[in-house]
Amino acid sequence: MVYEIFGFIFTVYIMTNKSIADIRINYSQKQLLEEDADRDPVQQFGKWWKEAVESEILEVNAMTLATASSDGIPAARIVLLKDFSEKGFVFFTNYESFKAQQLADNPKACLVFFWKELERQVRITGLVQQVPALESDEYFHSRPEGSRIGAITSPQSHVIESRQWLDDLYKKNTLLFSGKKIERPVYWGGYMVRPVVIEFWQGRPGRLHDRLQYTLQENNVWKLERLAP
Numbered sequence: 001m002v003y004e005i006f007g008f009i010f011t012v013y014i015m016t017n018k019s020i021a022d023i024r025i026n027y028s029q030k031q032l033l034e035e036d037a038d039r040d041p042v043q044q045f046g047k048w049w050k051e052a053v054e055s056e057i058l059e060v061n062a063m064t065l066a067t068a069s070s071d072g073i074p075a076a077r078i079v080l081l082k083d084f085s086e087k088g089f090v091f092f093t094n095y096e097s098f099k100a101q102q103l104a105d106n107p108k109a110c111l112v113f114f115w116k117e118l119e120r121q122v123r124i125t126g127l128v129q130q131v132p133a134l135e136s137d138e139y140f141h142s143r144p145e146g147s148r149i150g151a152i153t154s155p156q157s158h159v160i161e162s163r164q165w166l167d168d169l170y171k172k173n174t175l176l177f178s179g180k181k182i183e184r185p186v187y188w189g190g191y192m193v194r195p196v197v198i199e200f201w202q203g204r205p206g207r208l209h210d211r212l213q214y215t216l217q218e219n220n221v222w223k224l225e226r227l228a229p
């Protein structure tokens with residue numbers, strides 16, 4: 001018991017005194033070879049997605065969404081992937097948010113997944129469009145009542161006067177909508193990122209990682225290339 005306590009204190013000491021520059025992991029679990037990769041990057045994403053889900057990764061569908069204004073000022077944030085297919089990758093948000101403003105000015109985006117348990121990263125770059133209203137309706141109605149009321153209540157990305165203001169409005173809307181059919185507000189819905197480039201990154205020992213990049217060509221065929229790590 002005494003040894004365990006000393007061991008714990010020693011580990012905490014080492015962790016808290018380690019410099020940031022010394023923090024690193026040597027990736028060694030897997031490899032990504034051309035002969036194992038699907039010719040279609042969405043199929044390949046599907047394979048990695050299945051493995052990520054089976055690995056019970058927390059927030060497996062959380063992805064960084066990068067956008068940029070028309071004059072090139074970038075912004076990034078996490079959103080949740082809600083669907084993917086050959087057509088594209090879907091997330092839902094507020095159509096009056098900051099990201100929505102950037103997407104209206106410059107309908108291009110980049111999505112990044114980091115599944116650290118599998119030492120994998122996926123980067124998807126593409127053109128963005130709103131999903132059809134019916135699809136947004138369908139997803140909106142599948143959400144729990146609290147989330148639907150939250151979506152109605154929050155003027156996402158806008159300055160608000162206080163936490164109290166938000167809580168009061170949420171309470172008011174809960175009384176107003178509770179038990180009733182809650183329609184999707186026009187300012188909330190989905191976007192689809194239609195991929196043009198998809199890169200799969202697998203961590204390898206000695207920083208010599210595998211990177212396979214698929215680029216959509218004019219003839220609609222995906223070109224597969226290996227990138228240096």
Ligand SMILES: Cc1cc2nc3c(=O)[nH]c(=O)nc-3n(C[C@H](O)[C@H](O)[C@H](O)COP(=O)(O)O)c2cc1C
Pocket residue numbers: 059062075076077078079080081091092093094097098099100156157
């Ligand atoms: C794990 C996680 C999941 C999130 N999922 C979403 C989401 O699906 N949609 C969304 O609009 N915001 C989501 N957010 C909040 C966004 O990161 C962001 O704060 C919000 O969309 C406003 O971004 P914007 O001001 O750049 O438009 C999520 C945040 C985290 C940490």
